[in-house]
Amino acid sequence: MTRTSPPALVTTRHSWHLVAEHVLAAGQFAASGTVRLRPHPGGLATTAGVGGRQLAVVGDRLVVTDGGTRHQHPLTTLGRAAEDAGVALGLRGSYAPATVPDPDAPLPVDAAAAHRLAGWYALGDTALRRLTAGLGAPAEPVLWPEHLDLALTVDAVNLGVSPGDDATPEPYLYVGPHEGPTSGDPFWNAPFGALVGADRIRTPDDAVAAFSAGRDRALTDRSRT
Known part of the structure; x- marks a missing residue:
């Protein structure tokens, strides 16, 4: 595996973790009752989807696929990611999240x-x-x-x-x-x-x-x- 500096790895993992819990899993759980995600080329994605849309984190982008339409949004803050995904920010009704859904939390990602x-x-x-x-x-x-x-x-x-x-x-x-x-x-x-x-x-x-x-x-x- 390619070597990366520990700080960059930790920062990137935390950004992905925030989006996984409070955008992807949050939207999917509200829509479909499951938090199960899956690997996706370049990152991770929903399984059951959100109102017909599939959400994915690919590198430093949030990818929203709706039918044959695919939109990519830069990951900037957690609140903006939820807005771009069209979901309410924050996982509710499932397990107690491991991360805190601060809408202003930055989402730095090292390539x-x-x-x-x-x-x-x-x-x-x-x-x-x-x-x-x-x-x-x-x-x-x-x-x-x-x-x-x-x-x-x-x-x-x-x-x-x-x-x-x-x-x-x-x-x-x-x-x-x-x-x-x-x-x-x-x-x-x-x-x-x-x-x-x-x-x-x-x-x-x-x-x-x-x-x-x-x-x-x-x-x-x-x-x-």
């Missing part, structure tokens, strides 16, 4: 950081689909706006990719058994299970191998209890 995050989601999406197809149970990963992670669950084990967070600023892959770490195996290196930094995951095949190893460990440990 290299955005490219890196979008590529990480694309890699994770390919790997998760490939893994579940190989298990005979194809599944569609979900990009959850609360933590901005792309994930699914297999055999009571959460598998996903994160763009980073307060505890781990760099993107990472994770394996999280529902019951938490299942043994004293050093593989379980996080309170929720295990994480693998994106610098160790170069291809979808690398990610599939990491997911498979974590799932197998969880199932083996579970069978011994």
Whole structure:
């Protein structure tokens, strides 16, 4: 993956997080009752849509697609993004948002950081689909706006990719058994299970191998209890 400075990555991730929760998920939940988002070329997007429109964040732009019409708007402030999307600002009625919907919050985006995050989601999406197809149970990963992670669950084990967070600023892959770490195996290196930094995951095949190893460990440990 392309290297980017930690400040640029954190700033870009936060801007995307604000829009994901308080514009995309907010508008979609009000219209369709779901907060589920998805990866999109260059960023992330709604799934069910908003009144026939699909909303996406692509780099430093908000993209609104209505039928055959596609409009792009620069990301400037959160309030302006909601206005451009035609939605009421702020996620309400679902989970307690992880970010604060300040309409004047600026939305700076670094091009290299955005490219890196979008590529990480694309890699994770390919790997998760490939893994579940190989298990005979194809599944569609979900990009959850609360933590901005792309994930699914297999055999009571959460598998996903994160763009980073307060505890781990760099993107990472994770394996999280529902019951938490299942043994004293050093593989379980996080309170929720295990994480693998994106610098160790170069291809979808690398990610599939990491997911498979974590799932197998969880199932083996579970069978011994």
